[in-house]
Amino acid sequence: xxxxxxxxxxxxxxxxxxxxxxxxxxxxxxxxxxxxxxxxxxxxxxxxxxxxxxxxxxxxxxxxxxxxxxxxxxxxxxxxxxxxxxxxxxxxxxxxxxxxxxxxxxxxxxxxxxxxxxxxxxxxxxxxxxxxxxxxxxx
Numbered sequence: 001x002x003x004x005x006x007x008x009x010x011x012x013x014x015x016x017x018x019x020x021x022x023x024x025x026x027x028x029x030x031x032x033x034x035x036x037x038x039x040x041x042x043x044x045x046x047x048x049x050x051x052x053x054x055x056x057x058x059x060x061x062x063x064x065x066x067x068x069x070x071x072x073x074x075x076x077x078x079x080x081x082x083x084x085x086x087x088x089x090x091x092x093x094x095x096x097x098x099x100x101x102x103x104x105x106x107x108x109x110x111x112x113x114x115x116x117x118x119x120x121x122x123x124x125x126x127x128x129x130x131x132x133x134x135x136x137x138x139x
Contacts, residue, residue, distance in 0.1 A: 009035075044133045051109040056134055059102040059115050061127035066096060070123045077121070078102070081114050097125070105134070 011019070023034040047053050063070060078085050084106040091099040102118070104111045112129070119127040 040138055043138060044131065047133055047137065048108050048131045052107045054106065054134060054136075055108050055111065056132050057104045057111040057115065058130040058132065059104060059118060059127065060130070061100050061102075061118060061124050062093070063098055063100070063121075063124045064096055065098050067123040070121070073121055074100070074118065077114070077118055081110075084110055084114060 019031070019034070023031065026034070028034040028037075047055060063074075065071060078088065081104075084104050086103045086105050088100060088102040091101075093099050104114060108131075111131075115127075115129040118124065119129075
C-alpha cells in the first residue's frame, strides 16, 4: 500500500450507528477497512462503465440438464469464446439440476455479451454475472 492519508468524515449519529453495527456484523476490525472496501467497490462499478476496460467476470448459472441439447449449446457458446473464458466448473446439484461457474476475462462489453447469450439460453433457470476487476488499478 502506498502512503496512507488520514481524512475526516462527518456523519449523522444514526447513520454512524448503523454503519458501526453493519461493519461489526460483517467482521470488520475498524471503520477504515470498511470504508476502503466501499471505495474499491465503487471504483470497480465505475470501471465496468467503460465498455472496453479489461475486467473479470464470474458467471454462475443453474440449469436443467434434462433438455437433450442444452449442454451442447452451452459448450458451443463457450468454445466460440476461448480467448475470454478462463475456466469453468460444472457441479451436479441433484438428479435434475446443474450449477456451472464460468470465469471470464476481457472487455466489459464482450463479457456482458457472452453472459447474456448464456443466461438467455432456454432451460437456464437462473444465473448472475458478478462483475469484478483484474485489480490492476486498485491498491
